[in-house]
Amino acid sequence: xxxxxxxxxxxxxxxxxxxxxxxxxxxxxxxxxxxxxxxxxxxxxxxxxxxxxxxxxxxxxxxxxxxxxxxxxxxxxxxxxxxxxxxxxxxxxxxxxxxxxxxxxxxxxxxxxxxxxxxxxxxxxxxxxxxxxxxxxxxxxxxxxxxxxxxxxxxxxxxxxxxxxxxxxxxxxxxxxxxxxxxxxxxxxxxxxxxxxxxxxxxxxxxxxxxxxxxxxxxxxxxxxxxxxxxxxxxxxxxxxxxxxxxxxxxxxxxxxxxxxxxxxxxxxxxxxxxxxxxxxxxxx
Numbered sequence: 259x260x261x262x263x264x265x266x267x268x269x270x271x272x273x274x275x276x277x278x279x280x281x282x283x284x285x286x287x288x289x290x291x292x293x294x295x296x297x298x299x300x301x302x303x304x305x306x307x308x309x310x311x312x313x314x315x316x317x318x319x320x321x322x323x324x325x326x327x328x329x330x331x332x333x334x335x336x337x338x339x340x341x342x343x344x345x346x347x348x349x350x351x352x353x354x355x356x357x358x359x360x361x362x363x364x365x366x367x368x369x370x371x372x373x374x375x376x377x378x379x380x381x382x383x384x385x386x387x388x389x390x391x392x393x394x395x396x397x398x399x400x401x402x403x404x405x406x407x408x409x410x411x412x413x414x415x416x417x418x419x420x421x422x423x424x425x426x427x428x429x430x431x432x433x434x435x436x437x438x439x440x441x442x443x444x445x446x447x448x449x450x451x452x453x454x455x456x457x458x459x460x461x462x463x464x465x466x467x468x469x470x471x472x473x474x475x476x477x478x479x480x481x482x483x484x485x486x487x488x489x490x491x492x493x494x495x496x497x498x499x500x501x502x503x504x505x506x507x508x509x510x511x512x513x514x515x516x517x518x519x520x521x522x523x524x525x526x527x528x529x530x531x532x533x534x535x536x537x538x539x540x541x542x543x
Contacts (some may be wrong), residue, residue, distance in 0.1 A: 340376030
């Protein structure tokens with residue numbers, strides 16, 4: 259059995275750790291409230307953009323446009339959104355698994371990493387990191403989303419990549435966060451949800467179809483990307499809050515167990531001391 263000194267030292271260490279986890283839980287809770295509010299304000303715009311493009315694609319008939327057809331290149335660009343900090347349970351590893359356990363070939367991927375945890379994990383596994391923009395995750399803005407989307411879209415337009423994907427964590431509620439992989443380009447018109455429109459009315463573009471889609475599709479992709487950014491921030495803080503709450507509860511259990519062991523050791527020491535005193539007194543007599 260460990261000595262009372264060892265048990266006390268271990269108990270003090272766990273207590274100090276518990277104070278840290280409590281503080282981190284409180285910080286994550288505050289950040290989660292702000293991030294959730296931001297996500298709730300962004301979702302209506304993202305949803306409406308998706309419905310609008312869905313309606314346009316369904317009413318436009320067969321359109322031939324570079325954004326709607328896969329390029330000749332077999333390379334794929336994947337924007338991976340993780341966090342810059344750990345202690346968030348399986349939040350980062352679940353997003354990385356979307357890439358490592360997916361149907362992608364490692365040699366065909368160009369990774370655009372947002373978040374140092376995802377960047378480091380994929381770099382260790384030998385994936386090609388095309389660009390590291392982990393700084394965006396400190397305070398993501400629409401301008402940041404637009405600039406990165408422009409870079410990736412330029413790569414698509416030049417034929418350097420044939421498809422663009424987005425890996426992030428969908429924020430459903432405080433306790434439910436879903437790792438999600440979506441295809442940004444080419445736009446999958448067959449997979450779009452049906453909008454409440456009259457399919458017999460065809461869509462007319464002004465000035466022309468190609469110019470209109472050149473303006474609309476980048477905005478559509480940027481809106482999806484920005485929505486994923488704000489949802490990822492909310493999911494990160496929600497996951498960290500849960501992880502720290504679990505760690506705090508585990509620390510309570512460990513402290514209770516160590517307290518019981520300390521009391522038993524102290525009781526054993528007292529009993530042994532009394533036994534020695536009585537034995538010594540009897541020996542004298």
